[in-house]
Structures are given as C-alpha cells and as structure tokens.
Amino acid sequence: MTLTELAIKRPSLIIVIFTALAVLGIFSFNQLNYELLPKFSPPIVTVITIYPGASPSEAENGVTKIIEDALSGMDKISEIRSQSFEGVSFVIVELLQSANPDITLQEAQRKIGEVLSKLPSSAKSPTVSKIALDEIPVIRSGVTSNLPPKEFNTFLKEQIKPQLSKVSGVGQINLIGGDEREIQVNLDRQKLKSFGLSIMQVTAIIKASNIDFPTGNIKDSDEQFVVRVAGKFTSLDDLRNLAISTSRNGGTIKLKDVAEISDGIMDYTNHVRINGVSTVALNISKQSDANAVEVSKLSRERIAELEEKYNSSSGAREIKSIVYNLP
Secondary structure, three states: OOHHHHHHHOHHHHHHHHHHHHHHHHHHHHHOOOOOOOOOOOOEEEEEEEOOOOOHHHHHHHHHHHHHHHHOOOOOEEEEEEEEEOOEEEEEEEEOOOOOHHHHHHHHHHHHHHOHHHOOOOOOOOEEEEOOHHHOOOEEEEEEEOOOHHHHHHHHHHHHHHHHHOOOOEEEEEEEOOOOEEEEEEEOHHHHHHHOOOHHHHHHHHHHHOOEEEEEEEEOOOOEEEEEEEOOOOOHHHHHOOEEEEOOOOOEEEHHHHEEEEEEEOOOOOOEEEOOEEEEEEEEEEOOOOOHHHHHHHHHHHHHHHHHHHOOOOOOOOEEEEEEEOO
16 A cells, blocks of 8 residues: 555544654754854964063063973964963964864863973963853843942852852853952051061061961860861951061060051952943853753843842842843
8 A cells, every 4th residue: 555545545544643743843843952152162272371470571481482382292283373461471272173172172281281390480370271162151241239349249259159150051150340358458668667577577477377277186985076277367456466576675566566457459450331330240151061042041030030139128238230141
C-alpha cells in the first residue's frame, strides 16, 4: 500500500501522525536555548602587567620586552603587538585562524611563568586572557540611592551584590565608581623628625600590628581548640592609640601623636554618570555555560524585587537602578 493510497483509505491515521509530529516539534522548539551572540572567540591572547610607579620606558624595558621575547617562541603566531604606558604594559598576541585559543592560552601562561623571575619585584603578576564574547556583561546598569555615598557603596557590596550573585547563571558582578571607604593616616613630617622616626618605620609598625593568624591548638580529652591571635584594628581609636615608639623620658609615642587618622574615601579612578546623575555602575556577567538571554531575564526580575524591597516608605534605604544596556 502506497503512502497516497494509505492517506486516502485511512485519513484519520495521517491526521494523528501529523498531529503527533506537530506536538513533538512545538515541544522541541520550546526546549531550545537561544543566545544573544554566537559562541565565537577571536584568535587573540592579551597579557596585561601592572607595574606601579613605572614610566613608559621602564615598563617597556623591564616588562614588555621580556614578555615579548618569551611569547615569540609559541606556535601559530601571526603578530605580536605591545604598548607600554605609565604603570602598565600591554602585549597582544594575534594567532592564526587554525590556532586553538585555549591551548595557546595555556602555552602563554607557561611561557610567562618561566620568565617571572626576570620581571621587576615591584611588578604584579601578568594577567593572561583571551577575548571571548561570552564574557561580555549581559547587563550594564547604574544604581542610585538617597544613602550617603560612602555608606551606599558599602551597602551595594555587602547587601545587593551577594543577593544578585545567587541568581542562576550569574558568574561575576563588578561595581564601578562610587565612594570607596579608606582609612587615611596622614603623617606629620615635623613631628616624625622630632621623635626620630621615619615613614617606613611607622608603616612597618602599622602592618605588623594589624594581623590575625593562628598560633596553634589546645587539645582536650575529647576536643581540640584552635588558638588565634586577633590583632586586627576594629576602630579608629585602636589605630590612634597604637604605640609606635618610646620617648627619651620613657613615655609611649602613639600614632595619633605623629599623624592625623580619618575615615575617608579613596581617590577617584572611575566616575559614572547616567543622564547627568552620578551613579555606581553594576555590570553582571554570565557563567560560561549559561544562556545570556535567560540570565538577563532572571537578573532583571531580581533587580526589580530588590528595588521594591528597599523602596521603603521612609526612604531610608531607597535604591533605584537604571538599566541602560540589555540583550
């Protein structure tokens, strides 16, 4: 019996078959994941090295050239470009299209590990990374509040960021801008000189006094207790009353005698404005295997819940987000 003859003699069977195919197709379509951008990694590897306080020529001679020489021996390299600025070195390795960026990334890390001892001691460890489109933030937003700027920045780090991190598929959350808290110790040079102290001595004493480490354990008949030295500063008064030396007459010289201690803010390195309003930028990146559209949807729903939660009638902790780049 041919298909045509079967369709004429048993039309109900054909209807059932095509109905089942349609239901199966609709179900399969709903199970498909869709992405904002295709999974594509350009064949480029970057090496960024921070060298605090170095001039462009120092960064080039002490870091950039050493890294270039180390990476030049890798396979399937099309071109190596570099740029040296004040305090930072950039090395960009462009690969052939046949190269595997993941394997090249591992090889570059191995090559740089071999020359780490040749880099200046004050230079930070080089950061090796590849350009991947799936690492681009899926949400870029600006957050504002009626809280004091310093308190608002702390509130974002301790309250908002952990709650957004719990969203399924969220990989990393970055905060840009805002007033970062900083404990400032402003030393008086004349007072230091009168007491016969140097800046390095005071700095070393502060670092050595602000410590918290295990010292051993105490064993009981059925238990064991870990003993720690809790020497972290808990308040500004602890820092002000820190003994740094003794005077000629046997008195104690405290840090407040030679310095002014204040609870201030760090110098601005980034400043974010949206529509002329100063904000804190909040960027959300997805996990490598997560779906960008789904993560964006869940994150926006969570942001809306947080806005409603902290939008109290008194306005004591009101927050508001301005999402300005979404898939």
